[in-house]
Amino acid sequence: MEIVYVYVKKRSEFGRQCNFSDRQAETNVDIQPDPSQAKNFIERDPIDAAIQCASDMSEHEVNTERFEMENEGVNHLEGGWPKDVNPLEMEQTIRFRKKVEKDENYVNTIIQLGSLMEHCIKQNNAINIYEEYFDDEETADVADEPPSAKTINVFRDPNLIKRTATHLSWHPDGSKKLAVAYSSLEFQRSSKDMSYESYIWDLENPNKPDLVLRPSSPLMSLEYNPKDSHILVGGCYNGQIAYWDTRKGGQPVELSTVEFSHRDPVYGMIWLQSKTGTDCFSASTDGQVLWWDIRKLTEPTETLVMDISRKGVLENALGAIALEFEPTMVCDEPLFSLRLQDNGRFIGCGSKLGTVTLLEVSSGLCTLQRNEKNLATAMFERETKREKILEARHREMRLKERTKAEGKEEDVKVETEEEKPEELLARVQKEFFEIIEAEIRRKERAAKLSKAQEKEVTDENEDEDPYKEE
Known part of the structure; x- marks a missing residue:
């Protein structure tokens, strides 16, 4: 069974390109001559040197070990459950997990396995040469562009x-x-x-x-x-x-x-x-x-x-x-x-x-832009202060109106009784039927008026007809 996974990634997500530029030479190591080594110097006289017109060329071959590839698959089945637990029953598996998680050795075992797994995972880490170490200090600038x-x-x-x-x-x-x-x-x-x-x-x-x-x-x-x-x-x-x-x-x-x-x-x-x-x-x-x-x-x-x-x-x-x-x-x-x-x-x-x-x-x-949180917080605080000022203003106006109303009602006090539900229902029904009767009368008047207008138009047409028999 061949397992293939195609990973697709845009070029823009690879990171920035490494740019190299010229700079002045820097001296890293300076080794001074040793005068004591001068006695070991031997002059050669004469010196023979061979010269040819063609350039020197060499050939080198390396036969590396062949890398063999194999396709393997793993069929993972539900395992590790006791005989009295049916892995297909969700209630039984959840009950068994809760029982195991309450065990004291469970936490210690998970911590030990976690350290081993972390060691294996870190072996696959790679160095990111574009890593940003100070992302939390300041958000990156976002170019001013229209939303799209x-x-x-x-x-x-x-x-x-x-x-x-x-x-x-x-x-x-x-x-x-x-x-x-x-x-x-x-x-x-x-x-x-x-x-x-x-x-x-x-x-x-x-x-x-x-x-x-x-x-x-x-x-x-x-x-x-x-x-x-x-x-x-x-x-x-x-x-x-x-x-x-x-x-x-x-x-x-x-x-x-x-x-x-x-x-x-x-x-x-x-x-x-x-x-x-x-x-x-x-x-x-x-x-x-x-x-x-x-x-x-x-x-x-x-x-x-x-x-x-x-x-x-x-x-x-x-x-x-x-x-x-x-x-x-x-x-x-x-x-x-x-x-x-x-x-x-x-x-x-x-x-x-x-x-x-x-x-x-x-x-x-x-993307969160620079100072966006501060601006939003300032806006909310400003609106909160404005709302409190408006509430205080409305409270003051209501107090003045209540004071005036109480001054006028000190001399005359009228006690009103609440309308009973039966009386309210009867009044609503009476108003409803009155509206219906008024609407019926209005439609009847409109129908009579339209008939009268049609009759007038018919009489005028008969008077203006030149071919009408006298």
Whole structure:
């Protein structure tokens, strides 16, 4: 089995070129003559020397030892577990790890192994002749340039029937991969031949997906686990929740049951920063937020029901419905999803036809410039002082108004009783029916007026007709 890894790096990332220049000669060592060695000097007389017209040439051959190469592969299986622990059961492995970590010898063993591993790792270190030793002292100057972004890669939906890239998620470890959820957002427009697959793309290879995810229904949202980069959780169009382990392939490890899932498409997934890293939240337009444990997706851990009239707030907050705007420099298609990399250097844009465009922003937008922190801090302090001054001014004005009002109300005090709920309901109903009757009368008057105007126009036309029989 041949294992090949192609490492691609831009010339601009190699570092600065070594420039050599002329300088004055420097004396490093000065050895003075020894007079005692003069007695060992012998003059040669005569001296014979051979001279020829052709230049001297020599030839030298070296036969080095041949370097032999072999291709080897390693098939690593889960091992080291006791017989009573099933490595395929996550709960058993987690319970066993916690038990081992509480052992006193565990820490000492890890420290000893860490020192050995550190020694082996340092053997592969190389000297960086361009290393900056004083980066923390002062930030590098950034050239004044207008903010811009350039296209690095374009990842297109490999299916013939194009779908919308509904959600993007960056790989938490180095952001070298991008998970994209594909689905059709047009209601009842999907055909039978439309694929349900979503993909994980490698930034270095835009021609073929790195991994294919095969859900039971098109994915509306997809999120990497920030603690375990091999685990992803996704929300489907039919309301189900599924999670994948990339080490086990593209089929979901577990899928939530339909009766305990959402009733509408799942537009948002959020991982909970818990100790185990297995809890997540899902949000849908059915007005529910469900708390899930991926180790048990048969039913949610908790259900948070929201007001269905405010579901639009949830959609906008979780990025469920992205605004469609006129295409500009990114691509010629409407954009429906947007995700920024953790370090702020790359931006992924998903379009309606499933095209994901990778943009690299200019250094002026993502690099901390000189005195930027100080300027921002000064601005916040200035705004804080301004806010305190305005609050004090408003407090003073309210105090003056309250003093005036109290002076006027000292002579006359009117006690008002609160309106009962029954009286309030009756008054509102009466006002409502009065508005309806007024609107009906207005429409009747408008209809009579329009009929009268039509009759007048008809009479005028009959009077002006020259062919009318007298």
